[in-house]
Amino acid sequence: MPTSHPIALVTGGSRGLGKSTALHLARLGHDVILTYMTQQTQAEAVVADIEAMGQKAVAMALNLSDSRSFAGFATQVSAALQTHWAQTTFNVLVNNAGTGSHASLMDTTEAQFDEMVNVHLKGPLFLTQKLLPLMADGGRIVNLSSGLTRFALPGFAAYAAVKGAVEVLSRYMAKELGPRGIAVNTVAPGAIATDFGGGAVRDNPQLHDFIASQTALGRVGEADDIGAMVASLATSDNRWINAQRIEVSGGMFI
Numbered sequence: 197m198p199t200s201h202p203i204a205l206v207t208g209g210s211r212g213l214g215k216s217t218a219l220h221l222a223r224l225g226h227d228v229i230l231t232y233m234t235q236q237t238q239a240e241a242v243v244a245d246i247e248a249m250g251q252k253a254v255a256m257a258l259n260l261s262d263s264r265s266f267a268g269f270a271t272q273v274s275a276a277l278q279t280h281w282a283q284t285t286f287n288v289l290v291n292n293a294g295t296g297s298h299a300s301l302m303d304t305t306e307a308q309f310d311e312m313v314n315v316h317l318k319g320p321l322f323l324t325q326k327l328l329p330l331m332a333d334g335g336r337i338v339n340l341s342s343g344l345t346r347f348a349l350p351g352f353a354a355y356a357a358v359k360g361a362v363e364v365l366s367r368y369m370a371k372e373l374g375p376r377g378i379a380v381n382t383v384a385p386g387a388i389a390t391d392f393g394g395g396a397v398r399d400n401p402q403l404h405d406f407i408a409s410q411t412a413l414g415r416v417g418e419a420d421d422i423g424a425m426v427a428s429l430a431t432s433d434n435r436w437i438n439a440q441r442i443e444v445s446g447g448m449f450i
Contacts, residue, residue: 201251203286204430205229205273205327207260208293210239213340213385216423217290222246222253224427229276229286231258231293254280260293260319261311270326277330285332288430291320291339298351312358321365334377336430339366341384341441347449359384363441370439379438383426386445388417412447421446 204221208214209230218228219242228246232239232255239255246253254276258269277283294316297308320339331337341363344356363382370380387407389398398404398416407416425444428434 201225201227202288202430203227203229203277203281203283204288204290205231205286206290206292207231207258207323208233209242210235210255213388213419213422213426214290214292215242216419217292217426218242218253218423219245220420220423220427221288221290221430222249222251224431225251226288226427226430227252227281229254229256229273231256233257233259233293252280258293258323260323261314263314263318263322266323266326269323270330273327274330285330287332287335289324289327289331289335289337290426291324291337292426293319294340297355299354300351301353304354309354312354316355316358317361317365320362324369328373331378335379337366337369337373337378337380338426338429339363339369339380339382340426341366341382343384343386343443343445343448345384345441346443366441367439374438379429379435381429381437381439382441383422383429384441384443384445385422386411386417386443386448388419388422407448410449411445412450415446417444417446 204226206214206218209218210232218230222228230239230242243253243255256272259265297312299308339362342359344352345360345363366380366382373380404416408414422444
């Protein structure tokens with residue numbers, strides 16, 4: 197019998213914000229397809245955690261910087277939907293996977309810039325394009341941005357500029373997908389204590405304390421602060437939120 201659970205696809209779901217999002221979606225009753233790039237063991241551990249909640253989950257490899265692989269990935273998703281759920285569509289797409297880049301304007305290389313564009317902008321755009329035929333009408337798309345599109349810190353120009361483009365892209369997605377009832381929003385985290393960017397926010401005491409001192413709620417964000425917010429956008433309670441940039445930073449640099 198086909199499951200009645202909504203199905204979410206979360207890119208970069210083996211660690212950090214993606215893992216938290218996948219687990220929160222499962223707690224809200226979603227089955228999950230999560231992707232990983234190299235960390236298969238960690239991804240399978242997240243699958244086990246989701247299955248322990250009574251939900252179904254599948255982990256699939258995806259290199260977000262290689263747009264040529266997206267058509268094949270979409271075919272794999274279609275096969276997984278039919279094999280594990282006896283369905284042809286999924287309901288929620290979270291474009292979360294990404295990597296950081298830290299360099300001054302003068303030191304930023306074309307290779308670093310191209311990586312930011314490919315992973316954070318070109319990747320989500322063309323992955324979404326390939327997956328839209330598999331998305332159910334009335335679904336939800338959440339794209340991850342950054343607090344760095346509102347406030348500026350030296351060394352993040354390429355990363356933040358591309359994330360700014362993601363915010364514009366999200367509004368255009370919302371406009372074009374509105375006729376299908378698909379809502380599209382951007383979630384912009386502040387600094388989070390994860391292994392992102394080499395774990396600097398988590399592991400550098402001076403940076404950690406500085407960020408906490410510049411945050412209205414007086415601490416550094418945790419992955420679950422973001423995962424819970426992202427997952428909530430997939431619920432019917434938030435069905436009328438669309439084309440918005442939602443910063444989740446505890447009031448950082450206000």
